[in-house]
Amino acid sequence: MTTWFYDGEPIDALSIDDRAIHYGDGLFETIAIRSGEPRLWQLHIERLRHGCERLAIAMPAEKSLRADLHRAIHESGIDADYALAKIIVTAGSGPRGYKRAKSGQSRVLTAIYDLQRPSQASYREGVVVVKCATSLGGQAALAGIKTLNRLEQVLARNEWQDPDVFDGLMCDTAGRLICGTMSNVFVVHDQSISTPDLGRCGVAGVMRRHVLDTLQSDGMSVREEDMQWQDAMSADEVFLTNSQFGVMPVRQCGEQQWSVGPVTRALMKRIANSGIAECAS
Amino acid sequence: MTTWFYDGEPIDALSIDDRAIHYGDGLFETIAIRSGEPRLWQLHIERLRHGCERLAIAMPAEKSLRADLHRAIHESGIDADYALAKIIVTAGSGPRGYKRAKSGQSRVLTAIYDLQRPSQASYREGVVVVKCATSLGGQAALAGIKTLNRLEQVLARNEWQDPDVFDGLMCDTAGRLICGTMSNVFVVHDQSISTPDLGRCGVAGVMRRHVLDTLQSDGMSVREEDMQWQDAMSADEVFLTNSQFGVMPVRQCGEQQWSVGPVTRALMKRIANSGIAECAS
Numbered sequence: 046m047t048t049w050f051y052d053g054e055p056i057d058a059l060s061i062d063d064r065a066i067h068y069g070d071g072l073f074e075t076i077a078i079r080s081g082e083p084r085l086w087q088l089h090i091e092r093l094r095h096g097c098e099r100l101a102i103a104m105p106a107e108k109s110l111r112a113d114l115h116r117a118i119h120e121s122g123i124d125a126d127y128a129l130a131k132i133i134v135t136a137g138s139g140p141r142g143y144k145r146a147k148s149g150q151s152r153v154l155t156a157i158y159d160l161q162r163p164s165q166a167s168y169r170e171g172v173v174v175v176k177c178a179t180s181l182g183g184q185a186a187l188a189g190i191k192t193l194n195r196l197e198q199v200l201a202r203n204e205w206q207d208p209d210v211f212d213g214l215m216c217d218t219a220g221r222l223i224c225g226t227m228s229n230v231f232v233v234h235d236q237s238i239s240t241p242d243l244g245r246c247g248v249a250g251v252m253r254r255h256v257l258d259t260l261q262s263d264g265m266s267v268r269e270e271d272m273q274w275q276d277a278m279s280a281d282e283v284f285l286t287n288s289q290f291g292v293m294p295v296r297q298c299g300e301q302q303w304s305v306g307p308v309t310r311a312l313m314k315r316i317a318n319s320g321i322a323e324c325a326s
Numbered sequence: 327m328t329t330w331f332y333d334g335e336p337i338d339a340l341s342i343d344d345r346a347i348h349y350g351d352g353l354f355e356t357i358a359i360r361s362g363e364p365r366l367w368q369l370h371i372e373r374l375r376h377g378c379e380r381l382a383i384a385m386p387a388e389k390s391l392r393a394d395l396h397r398a399i400h401e402s403g404i405d406a407d408y409a410l411a412k413i414i415v416t417a418g419s420g421p422r423g424y425k426r427a428k429s430g431q432s433r434v435l436t437a438i439y440d441l442q443r444p445s446q447a448s449y450r451e452g453v454v455v456v457k458c459a460t461s462l463g464g465q466a467a468l469a470g471i472k473t474l475n476r477l478e479q480v481l482a483r484n485e486w487q488d489p490d491v492f493d494g495l496m497c498d499t500a501g502r503l504i505c506g507t508m509s510n511v512f513v514v515h516d517q518s519i520s521t522p523d524l525g526r527c528g529v530a531g532v533m534r535r536h537v538l539d540t541l542q543s544d545g546m547s548v549r550e551e552d553m554q555w556q557d558a559m560s561a562d563e564v565f566l567t568n569s570q571f572g573v574m575p576v577r578q579c580g581e582q583q584w585s586v587g588p589v590t591r592a593l594m595k596r597i598a599n600s601g602i603a604e605c606a607s
Contacts, residue, residue, distance in 0.1 A: 047422070049342045058339030059347055061330045061435070066340055066414070068476040069350030100477070101484065131422065133347070136480075141328070141412065141439055143476065143483035143507055154342070158422055182465030182527070183499055186481055194475035195349040195424065196381070199417075200467055202424035203382065218464055226424055246463070 049156040050117045056154075063152060064136040068143065069193035071135035071151075072096040074251075076114075077289050078128040078157065083114060084320065085288065088251040093134065096190035102136050103151045113155045121157040129160040129289060133193070163290050168313070168326035171296030171305050172211035174225065174285070176274070177201040180218045181246040189249040202226045212285060214298065217246050222277040228287040229253035230295075232272070232280035233308045239268040252286040252321070256312070259319050282306035291321035330437045331398045337435075344433060345417040349424065350474035352416035352432075353377040355532075357395075358569050359409040359438065364395060365601065366569065369532040374415065377471035383417050384432045394436045402438040410441040410570060414474070444571050449594070449607035452577030452586050453492035453566070455506065457555070458482040461499045462527040470530040483507045493566060495579065498527050503558040509568040510534035511576075513553070513561035514589045520549040533567040533602070537593070540600050563587035572602035 048055050064070035074093055077084040090107050097104040110132060118125045133154040139146045179201040187194065201213050212225040224230055224247040231240045231253075238260065243249050260267050277283070283295040283303055292313050294305040317325035329336050345351035355374055358365040371388050378385040391413060399406045414435040420427045460482040468475065482494050493506040505511055505528040512521045512534075519541065524530045541548050558564070564576040564584055573594050575586040598606035 046343050046419075056339075056342060058337075058341050060339050061337060062327055063347075064480075066344075066346050067354070067474065068480050069474055070477060070480050073348070100481070129422075138327075141410075143479045145480070145484055179467055180465075182463035182468075184461075184463030184478065185499075186460055187463075187477060192477055193348065193350055194477045196351065196468060196473055196475045197465065198424045199345075199349050199351050199426070200381070203426055218466075 047156050047158055048121055049154050050113060050120065051152065051154050053113070053116055055120065059154070060138055062138045062140075064139050064145070065133065065193050069195070070100070070145075071102065071133060071193045072100065072191055073131060073133045073193060074191065075288060076130040076132065078118065078125050078130050079322070081118060081125040083130060085251050085255055086111070088254050092191065092249065092251060092254070093132075096192065097134065097151070099186070099190055100136070100192070102134065105134060105151055105153050110153060113153055117155040117157050123157045123159055125157065127160055127162065129158045131156050131158065135193070160289060163293065163323065165326045167211070167293060168324065169305070171294035171303065172285070173209055173297045174295055175205055175210050175213045176299060177204050177213040177215045177226065179204065179215065181215050181223050183217055183245040185245055188246050189243045191248050198226045211293070216274055220274055222272045222274050223247040225285055228285040228293070230277070231256070231284050231286065232277050233282035233306060234280050236308055237268070238265070238308065239270055239272065241272050242269045250286055251288045252291060255319070255321070256286050256292065256316060259315060260312075263315070282309045284309045284312070291324040292316050328437050328439055329402055330435050331394060331401065332433065332435050334394070334397055336401065340435070341419050343419045343421075345420050345426070346414065346474050350476070351381070351426075352383065352414060352474045353381065353472055354412060354414045354474060355472065356569060357411040357413065359399065359406050359411050360603070362399060362406040364392075364411060366532050366536055367392070369535050373472065373530065373532060373535075374413075377473065378415065378432070380467070380471055381417070381473070383415060386415060386432055386434050391434060394434055398436040398438050404438045404440055406438065408441055408443065410439045412437050412439065416474070441570060444574065444604065446607045448492070448574060449605065450586070452575035452584065454490055454578045455566070455576055456486055456491050456494050457580060458485050458494040458496045458507065460485065460496065462496050462504050464498055464526040466526055469527050470524045472529050479507045492574070497555055501555055503553045503555050504528040506566055509566040509574070511558070512537070512565050512567065513558050514563035514587060515561050517589055518549070519546070519589065520551055520553065522553045523550045531567055532569045533572060536600070536602070537567050537573065537597060540596060541593075544596070563590045565590045565593070572605040573597050
């Protein structure tokens with residue numbers, strides 16, 4: 046079992062009155078650790094802060110989160126050259142009932158996991174995805190942030206067992222493409238890049254943010270917009286993003302097939318140059 | 327802190343790799359304990375079984391759930407004449423990621439809580455509720471069951487601090503009345519009783535089920551139907567149901583006021599006779 050750290054000490058269990066257990070009352074981040082350092086740290090902190098504001102959970106001090114992370118890296122014994130950190134921020138302990146105690150303090154849990162690199166072939170040839178039957182319910186209050194309420198993703202991820210399927214794409218209840226169970230999705234139509242709007246549901250990934258910021262700083266426009274499933278499937282190119290693997294081309298979804306196109310190739314090179322080394326594959 | 331029991335032993339913490347912590351991957355029941363016995367046990371078991379089926383979590387044996395409950399009652403030291411039991415069934419421990427381990431076993435946690443009786447005045451005069459700004463997202467896959475993904479209720483419950491407000495009513499994103507944060511709601515128009523349909527969202531409470539079953543066995547029809555907020559507010563009578571308090575009249579929501587009407591009164595008497603003693607107040 047992976048070792049978790051709380052308040053600097055290794056723990057193997059969470060206080061039974063923690064609101065994460067009872068209500069999923071909290072948030073998490075999964076952060077790429079590369080050469081011993083967290084990647085895109087500021088973007089993770091921004092999303093976490095945004096999530097804490099939305100849920101009215103006290104945001105832990107960044108310095109303390111970072112210190113916890115480095116202590117966990119140091120003490121975990123995991124090779125931090127290429128690893129994954131998971132930080133959970135819960136609404137803390139409290140009495141029974143949905144109402145939070147006024148004095149409630151958030152609780153930070155940190156763990157380091159071994160991580161397998163995706164194959165070179167995946168980046169070169171693209172991956173296979175499926176369409177999930179489980180849809181995402183529209184809930185603007187929770188859209189975009191990475192809460193501990195993840196049953197929709199659990200149901201979706203458990204729809205397939207085939208290890209060759211890289212991820213499953215999810216639509217909202219109106220049939221709009223939103224995101225993968227553990228990734229965001231971008232499509233290219235006539236050289237023009239777009240990605241689903243996440244105002245109603247979906248998780249706004251940190252790598253999605255990094256790709257949007259990078260393209261914008263290069264003077265390229267990317268539309269965040271509503272996207273019907275069929276429109277997405279008719280795209281020239283499709284790719285996924287995620288904090289661990291960076292940018293990953295999609296070569297197949299159901300009957301639909303794509304080759305890894307020039308826009309995706311160029312973007313992968315650009316993102317590799319921005320520090321996401323995997324994309325250079 | 328309330329004592330929890332797992333596998334017959336008191337515990338104060340939950341294994342850190344339990345999926346309840348990471349994804350809210352589980353279900354719960356809050357059961358009225360009266361004179362040392364669980365009330366409406368079969369209805370709780372039915373809902374839990376239904377929830378387990380929907381989430382593909384292994385349903386624990388009823389006999390074992392009941393044995394756990396009685397052991398917890400015995401060992402908790404709580405006066406079981408009038409108490410509350412909470413049973414949590416999680417998807418158990420597993421590795422990181424939304425995908426469940428094939429060998430995954432559910433985990434049952436049980437606790438007994440002290441419980442305060444609602445005041446006699448509440449039953450006689452009715453309670454005050456508010457309308458919550460937080461809405462319920464439509465998600466048929468999770469509708470009706472009592473999962474550990476409860477952030478919508480957490481946000482809604484934390485909208486008010488006034489201790490005189492008994493509960494908050496929640497609508498779906500289309501403005502249909504669905505339920506309270508911790509109760510179900512019924513309205514009476516021209517002697518006719520109806521309650522919101524819970525096919526898209528909301529928790530189908532065990533006391534709601536008991537009221538529906540009781541009325542049906544008496545040959546009375548109750549409609550489960552979509553209900554716009556304004557239609558509900560124009561009702562002649564409004565009442566709430568919940569496994570602990572039974573049936574509770576509502577006397578005020580915002581500007582709208584009601585007296586405790588004859589249909590609610592008759593129902594409270596009927597439900598009291600069916601074994602929910604509180605309603606005789």
